[in-house]
Amino acid sequence: MKDIEVIHSYLESQASNCFSLLYNRYATKIFSKCISLLKDEALAKDATQEIFTKIFLNLSRFGEKSKFSTWVYSITYNYCIDYIRKMKKQDIFSDEMEKVADVADDGPEIDEELLQMEVRQLREVLDEISIGDKTILLMKYQDELSIKDIAEILGKTESAVKMQIKRAKERAQRTKRELFQEPFS
Structure with missing residues (x-):
């Protein structure tokens, strides 16, 4: 089944096998991107789970304006960048980093x-x-x-x-x- 077919099936039936299929297709890619950005395996594992939660909570909002893989990449990228920015803000306040x-x-x-x-x-x-x-x-x-x-x-x-x-x-x-x-x- 193509991604879009799996998504429609999941949205219609909430079938866990559809969730598992998408998870198996994208978990490694998401984890790899997270580890390359976050530089920490434990953080990357946690981020992968958080990202999948976001994906499935927002799956009905996927408008098919782009490929599903691009949408997933966008969520992954934005999650990691937001996390890094949040951590940098904490560093700035604690270390008073130079501009x-x-x-x-x-x-x-x-x-x-x-x-x-x-x-x-x-x-x-x-x-x-x-x-x-x-x-x-x-x-x-x-x-x-x-x-x-x-x-x-x-x-x-x-x-x-x-x-x-x-x-x-x-x-x-x-x-x-x-x-x-x-x-x-």
Whole structure:
């Protein structure tokens, strides 16, 4: 059965086997996305359960305007980002973190350089950049989502997403140069 058929069946009958079928199809994907964003297995497990609760409580609101998988990804992404923001707010109040100035937007085209980073360097860079930059780069290059899908998930226009990706790549490249003391080219 296709996702949409399972959803309609579940909404009509509340059959637990439909719930189980969707859970089995998406649990690993949701958990993987949660662990990549939250960096903690226990948190990711809890988040996966919370996300499935949200999905099934709101299943009747799925309007079929996008693929079900995109809708699930959107809920997952938003849940994790909200959780991270909540934790950062707590950190700000407890640690009085310094504000970081936004950097200039003019920089070299870095697609090729970004893709040539060594895996170790890439991991370090991803750990250093903001969660927003990291997430949009992972959506585009790891999850291979289209600009249209990313725009839908983030609730932005496609041109805004393109600009956000461009700026995130530039900041990632700048972070790489700083971390590995590379000259500006």
